[in-house]
Amino acid sequence: MSAYSSTVRAMIEYLEPVLSFVSEGEAGDAALSAEASDLQFGNPQEMPLPEIQQALAKWAAPQNKDWFAYKFSDPKAIQVAVESLRKLTGIDFDPADVSMTTGAFGGLASTLRAVLDPGDEVIYLSPPWFFYVPMIISNGAKAIRVDFEPPKFELPVDAIEWHITARTRAIIINTPHNPSGRVFTPDELESLADVLHRTHHPVYLISDESYNRILYDGRKHESPVRYYDRSFLIYTYGKTLVAPGQRIGYIAMPPSMPDREELRTALFVAQSITGYAYPNALLQYAMGDLEKASVDVAALQRRRDRIVGALDAMGYETVKPEGTFYVLVRSPLEDDVAFTKLLAKENVYVLPGRLFELPRWFRISLTGNDDMVERALPGFERALDSVRLSKLS
CATH class of the missing domain: 3.90.1150.10 (Aspartate Aminotransferase, domain 1)
Known part of the structure; x- marks a missing residue:
């Protein structure tokens, strides 16, 4: 054994x-x-951004007896995320549809756990981030690789469509994409959404947007949540702050997501049992200040x-x-x-x-x-x- x-x-x-x-x-x-x-x-x-130390020091002093008690998603941190998302996407997210996480890692793990059953299939783009496939495997699901070809790294919409089966439950995309650096265009995202709308069963689009503020040459980030209703937007501050050891981020569902109330409960339970995938209290208190740093x-x-x-x-x-x-x-x-x-x-x-x-x-x-x-x-x-x-x- x-x-x-x-x-x-x-x-x-x-x-x-x-x-x-x-x-x-x-x-x-x-x-x-x-x-x-x-x-x-x-x-x-290089030395960390001074704003990080300043924010953590500012919020470290307890203001009441519950300052360091159990913390799920702090309402003030959620509001910071909602306002940030509105600026990014133009969408008014319901605060109830945003959940604070231990960065994108915790957000991805919790989302996959909330929606997958053993035997489901999850499509991912290759080359991927190291841990997409292990997280899929951890849920008893099957990782389906779709190659994302260098040097142009155009979103392979036709190949994604070809790989969709009756067992496909989710697709993970990452924009801007690690490791290629591609930022997907509105046309690419719209084409992908068209494919997903044609499927005969619900397929979730899990959008890892960890680098959505790291853009070059004046480019604008486009989130898939603007194109497809069944999308989860996952973000971490670890990249924007270059502070991967201070893990805070969020999962957000757009108002158009079907079955939102059921998914809220599913995500809450998934986060709670996935190693308690909520950020510590101090980071959540500091989030309003961290949001301003880059x-x-x-x-x-x-x-x-x-x-x-x-x-x-x-x-x-x-x-x-x-x-x-x-x-x-x-x-x-x-x-x-x-x-x-x-x-x-x-x-x-x-x-x-x-x-x-x-x-x-x-x-x-x-x-x-x-x-x-x-x-x-x-x-x-x-x-x-x-x-x-x-x-x-």
Whole structure:
């Protein structure tokens, strides 16, 4: 008999590339050295925004005996979310249809738990965020992969329609999309909505909008909730604040969502039993102040332009992101893991595409600071030169 469940075994098997990468130390001490350029994950590489510390300090002093009592969704935090959503989407969300979560992670896990039965199918776009598939598996459902092709990464509406079956319960999309940086257009979202309206049974659209404020070149975010009634909008402040260790976000259902009252109860119960997926009291009190803070998006765009311009000039093939923290680059070697090891020898640390279902590519995080970016560029050039020389020999 196994020491752990078959469900967890399936999740471990899927996450094997990530687990191996971490255990082999590529993300370890060497990447943290003063000489290294750690461009692997969306972690902060500069001091946190001062507004975060100020907000938490402001709200840490108890104002009554229940200040740190059990906390579900604080009404004042909900109102902040409702006002923010109105500005973002133009929709007047009912406060009863917004629930505070432990970031997008808690929001996604709770939403999937609320709507899935064992044997259901959930369509996701590949390359995905690491944990979509394990969260689907955890509910006894089947993850259905639809490839999202580089370098254009156009929303594959026809392929999604082809993969919809009588067992399809939900579709997860992510806009702006990690890792491609694509921001889906109104035409793409409308086409997807048309497909879903033609299905013969209800299909939920779960929209992960973690990066909806990280947009470049003046782009405007379009939320799928404006196009399709059965949509869940999931947001986290962790990206906007570059503070993934302070987990607060929300799930929101539009007023047009059918069966809203039943779903409210389902989400409440799902959040309560999914490791109590509500943010701590202090973060909820501070949310009005946190809503006003943001990473310097102009600095992220400047780094994007510097990296893409320099790597293109060297001879790399890059995908210029429209949003998010990330730049995708095609690996000069068939084995993207092997190439990231070459970069690691140059003290440049990036994420191999094998970890997110995109072999032959790697991902660079723009949350690395400016000094890291400048230190990394010669390393990128030397690694590429070494590949070229090896092909000549």
